[in-house]
Amino acid sequence: MSAPATACVLGALALLTVLDGAAYDPAGTPDDWPSPMPHMHYGMLLGDRLETRFADGADAYVWDVQGWYGSGRRRAWMKSEGEGEMGSSPENAEVQLLYSQLFAPFWDWQVGVRHDFSPNPELTHAVIGVQGVAPYEFEVDSALFVNEYGDVTARIEAEYNLNITQRLVLQPRVELNAAFSDVREVGLGSGLTASELGLRLRYQVAREFAPYIGVSWERLHGETRDIARRAGERASSTAFVAGVRLWF
Amino acid sequence: MRIRSRPFPRRTDTTRRRLLQGALAGGAACAVTGMLPAWARDARVAGNAALAGTAPLAFELAIGEERLDIAGGQARALTINGGVPGPLLEWQQGREVILDVTNHLDVPTSIHWHGILLPYQMDGVPWLSFPGIAPGETFRYRFPVVQSGTYWYHSHSGLQEQSGVYGPLVVHPREADPVQVDRDYVVFLSDWTFDDPHHVLSRLKKMSDYYNFQQFTLTDLYAVEKMGSAEAWATKLAWDRMRMMPTDIADVTGAAYTYLMNGLHPAGNWTGLFAPGERVRLRFINGSAMSFFNVRIPGLPMTVVAADGQDVVPVETDEFQIGVAETYDVVVEPGDAEAYTVMAESMDRSGYAAGTLATRPGLTAPVPALRERPLLSMVDMGMDMAGHGGHGGHDGSHGSHAGHDRSGGDGGGHAGHGGHDGMAMGGMAQAGPVVARHGDDHHGPGNVSVAEVQRDRLGERGTGLADAPHRVLVYRDLRRFAEDFDERPPSREIELHLTGHMERYMWSFDGKQFHEVDGPIAFHYGERLRLILVNDTMMNHPIHLHGMWMELENGHGSRIPRKHTINVMPGARVSALINADAPGLWAFHCHLLYHMEMGMFRVVRVAPEETA
Numbered sequence: 001m002s003a004p005a006t007a008c009v010l011g012a013l014a015l016l017t018v019l020d021g022a023a024y025d026p027a028g029t030p031d032d033w034p035s036p037m038p039h040m041h042y043g044m045l046l047g048d049r050l051e052t053r054f055a056d057g058a059d060a061y062v063w064d065v066q067g068w069y070g071s072g073r074r075r076a077w078m079k080s081e082g083e084g085e086m087g088s089s090p091e092n093a094e095v096q097l098l099y100s101q102l103f104a105p106f107w108d109w110q111v112g113v114r115h116d117f118s119p120n121p122e123l124t125h126a127v128i129g130v131q132g133v134a135p136y137e138f139e140v141d142s143a144l145f146v147n148e149y150g151d152v153t154a155r156i157e158a159e160y161n162l163n164i165t166q167r168l169v170l171q172p173r174v175e176l177n178a179a180f181s182d183v184r185e186v187g188l189g190s191g192l193t194a195s196e197l198g199l200r201l202r203y204q205v206a207r208e209f210a211p212y213i214g215v216s217w218e219r220l221h222g223e224t225r226d227i228a229r230r231a232g233e234r235a236s237s238t239a240f241v242a243g244v245r246l247w248f
Numbered sequence: 249m250r251i252r253s254r255p256f257p258r259r260t261d262t263t264r265r266r267l268l269q270g271a272l273a274g275g276a277a278c279a280v281t282g283m284l285p286a287w288a289r290d291a292r293v294a295g296n297a298a299l300a301g302t303a304p305l306a307f308e309l310a311i312g313e314e315r316l317d318i319a320g321g322q323a324r325a326l327t328i329n330g331g332v333p334g335p336l337l338e339w340q341q342g343r344e345v346i347l348d349v350t351n352h353l354d355v356p357t358s359i360h361w362h363g364i365l366l367p368y369q370m371d372g373v374p375w376l377s378f379p380g381i382a383p384g385e386t387f388r389y390r391f392p393v394v395q396s397g398t399y400w401y402h403s404h405s406g407l408q409e410q411s412g413v414y415g416p417l418v419v420h421p422r423e424a425d426p427v428q429v430d431r432d433y434v435v436f437l438s439d440w441t442f443d444d445p446h447h448v449l450s451r452l453k454k455m456s457d458y459y460n461f462q463q464f465t466l467t468d469l470y471a472v473e474k475m476g477s478a479e480a481w482a483t484k485l486a487w488d489r490m491r492m493m494p495t496d497i498a499d500v501t502g503a504a505y506t507y508l509m510n511g512l513h514p515a516g517n518w519t520g521l522f523a524p525g526e527r528v529r530l531r532f533i534n535g536s537a538m539s540f541f542n543v544r545i546p547g548l549p550m551t552v553v554a555a556d557g558q559d560v561v562p563v564e565t566d567e568f569q570i571g572v573a574e575t576y577d578v579v580v581e582p583g584d585a586e587a588y589t590v591m592a593e594s595m596d597r598s599g600y601a602a603g604t605l606a607t608r609p610g611l612t613a614p615v616p617a618l619r620e621r622p623l624l625s626m627v628d629m630g631m632d633m634a635g636h637g638g639h640g641g642h643d644g645s646h647g648s649h650a651g652h653d654r655s656g657g658d659g660g661g662h663a664g665h666g667g668h669d670g671m672a673m674g675g676m677a678q679a680g681p682v683v684a685r686h687g688d689d690h691h692g693p694g695n696v697s698v699a700e701v702q703r704d705r706l707g708e709r710g711t712g713l714a715d716a717p718h719r720v721l722v723y724r725d726l727r728r729f730a731e732d733f734d735e736r737p738p739s740r741e742i743e744l745h746l747t748g749h750m751e752r753y754m755w756s757f758d759g760k761q762f763h764e765v766d767g768p769i770a771f772h773y774g775e776r777l778r779l780i781l782v783n784d785t786m787m788n789h790p791i792h793l794h795g796m797w798m799e800l801e802n803g804h805g806s807r808i809p810r811k812h813t814i815n816v817m818p819g820a821r822v823s824a825l826i827n828a829d830a831p832g833l834w835a836f837h838c839h840l841l842y843h844m845e846m847g848m849f850r851v852v853r854v855a856p857e858e859t860a
Contacts (some may be wrong), residue, residue: 028833028853036376037849039763042453056847070756073694106491136488163465207458
């Protein structure tokens with residue numbers, strides 16, 4: 001783990017401790033008595049998408065994992081996502097470590113770092129983001145990333161869960177990526193860079209364990225698409241996906 | 249010391265009872281540890297007669313962990329004297345009680361005497377009243393009993409209550425009981441889960457609708473015969489826009505719970521015996537961690553004679569909703585039938601507890617089907633419905649008092665007011681008047697919604713019972729029996745809002761979880777004050793004050809009832825008068841166990857004004 005990432009995690013945990021650790025004095029009990037109602041922290045690890053993509057013979061794997069630890073208001077977050085062709089190392093792999101604070105009833109601001117372990121060269125970004133639930137129950141995760149060269153990129157993801165039955169859930173998902181300048185090192189052109197539209201149908205065997213099937217449309221856009229084409233890569237793909245959503 | 253005997257006899261055992269009575273009558277102080285307190289017990293005869301004398305009544309309670317048969321399975325439970333629920337304790341008003349509680353667990357424990365007035369050091373809240381009871385230790389509770397009625401007791405340590413540390417408590421009046429009956433039963437309702445309660449809470453924290461398998465689905469939306477899909481979609485979108493669920497009636501449901509009546513699941517069929525022509529008193533106690541129940545006995549009207557242990561002017565009804573930690577005493581007079589089902593349906597209709605009143609053991613009566621799950625309404629949301637047909641009633645200014653301007657008595661009697669089935673409007677037909685509006689303070693990010701309009705809902709039926717085609721008890725039906733009203737006007741008002749964040753599973757008062765507040769709520773010793781509670785959330789919250797009565801201002805003047813636990817309906821504004829006559833530190837909290845644990849808890853400090 002990179003030094004800034006480590007610092008971020010330690011900082012977030014220290015903040016959680018300081019901000020949540022205030023002792024309560026009921027005014028009257030002996031000084032050495034603890035609070036009558038201890039405040040507890042919780043954590044969760046969610047594999048939102050752990051899937052295989054089947055597209056034109058070039059099958060790929062994808063992971064999108066998130067975890068948090070903390071109280072209701074203040075949490076340390078970890079987010080990781082990446083993908084690669086079956087049998088080879090990931091083409092993209094990133095980990096984010098964030099401090100997250102509830103600032104409105106359904107919204108957290110988040111700050112921290114992101115490190116891309118691939119592609120080469122590895123990049124480290126500062127992250128500032130907003131995550132929450134928009135009206136009509138859209139789950140939204142958005143962030144601005146500034147890498148060590150000052151390049152600014154952005155990403156927004158939105159998901160919606162439609163219960164078909166108590167256990168069968170249809171989940172549309174959209175992800176948009178943008179760059180505010182060319183980031184040639186990783187083949188990004190300024191503007192909208194990539195988008196993904198997904199539709200996944202999962203069955204909750206248990207709340208914690210839901211296998212799914214679905215379809216995913218990915219496209220590159222603008223200058224980024226042209227860069228990819230010049231390199232002989234595809235600019236769009238449609239894939240059937242199968243995977244599992246699980247948490248504990 | 250491990251006591252293997254069952255805490256509750258499952259049937260009347262006359263010989264045993266005689267023996268017990270003899271033992272009790274003969275000894276000055278009597279220990280009932282391990283005894284089987286007789287079930288079918290006439291409060292007046294078996295109670296006061298058995299409790300003759302004036303010496304302190306002594307009891308030993310042993311809290312342990314053991315494997316036992318429960319809810320149709322086997323589980324490790326936390327037990328009192330070897331059972332779940334713990335033994336039926338019978339005290340006598342005016343006597344002193346001595347309770348030696350021994351902790352056989354490897355973690356600290358405690359017993360809180362719910363609804364009992366006592367010195368605060370005896371109240372049993374760890375690190376507030378006392379340091380708790382350490383493993384291996386015995387704590388002696390000792391205090392005079394000043395009241396009478398039906399109560400209960402439970403652990404106030406962590407989540408132990410969910411695991412079985414609870415039991416019934418009956419205090420017999422010093423004078424003749426105004427309620428004369430031939431038989432007298434406790435009906436103790438509780439919710440049992442085979443899961444570790446800490447896992448239950450942890451799941452709620454991660455996914456607050458984890459246990460809700462009655463959510464709105466696409467299938468509902470196309471169930472045109474029920475509602476019409478256009479209206480269904482409009483309703484769904486209205487709730488989605490607010491990021492809330494109209495099906496959020498109970499956080500923990502029948503998906504996790506088996507509901508118990510006197511420790512028995514429905515197949516266990518707890519049976520209370522009667523002979524034709526007898527008057528039978530049923531002391532309903534909701535000792536659940538999280539579950540409200542709708543209680544009815546098909547074919548048998550119930551006369552409510554006490555609420556929260558306090559006698560009320562008898563009022564006849566066909567059904568009542570009992571919030572967590574509340575008690576209701578009813579008298580029934582079984583007719584010609586040999587058996588009647590005592591039905592306690594969970595408020596969200598995901599399960600039920602049931603037993604039988606019968607002329608002999610082994611009989612059953614039909615168990616009614618669970619009714620359709622209820623949905624929350626715009627009234628629950630606290631939404632202003634001025635645009636929905638002028639239901640506003642009179643709009644009081646912020647600070648007016650629920651119940652003051654109503655002569656009351658208009659709530660429970662009318663049945664069947666049309667099959668108003670629409671979700672958005674459900675419950676509006678009998679919505680109480682708007683008595684106040686919410687101020688600008690929305691209690692910060694830890695609170696999701698506010699009751700923009702606050703209603704007096706004391707005349708309304710409980711959640712999901714608006715359309716029940718028979719009489720349903722409402723709070724406005726309750727009138728104090730005793731003529732002991734304190735005529736002093738309140739010198740002060742304290743207003744608290746019940747707040748929370750379902751998705752984060754944070755619960756609070758005024759938007760602050762307990763660990764975020766800076767000190768206790770100050771009551772001045774000797775004052776009479778008015779406590780105003782406003783429920784900004786979408787859920788019912790049974791609010792419990794330790795150590796002092798809350799006199800629920802339900803419009804009956806000097807007849808307003810005393811309660812230890814007041815259920816505040818969503819979007820409701822209620823007020824209670826309190827005599828701050830009990831110095832010390834008292835817990836004040838939502839009695840939904842996981843809400844309390846997640847921050848809906850405050851300390852009330854009663855002290856002379858100059859030092860408060």
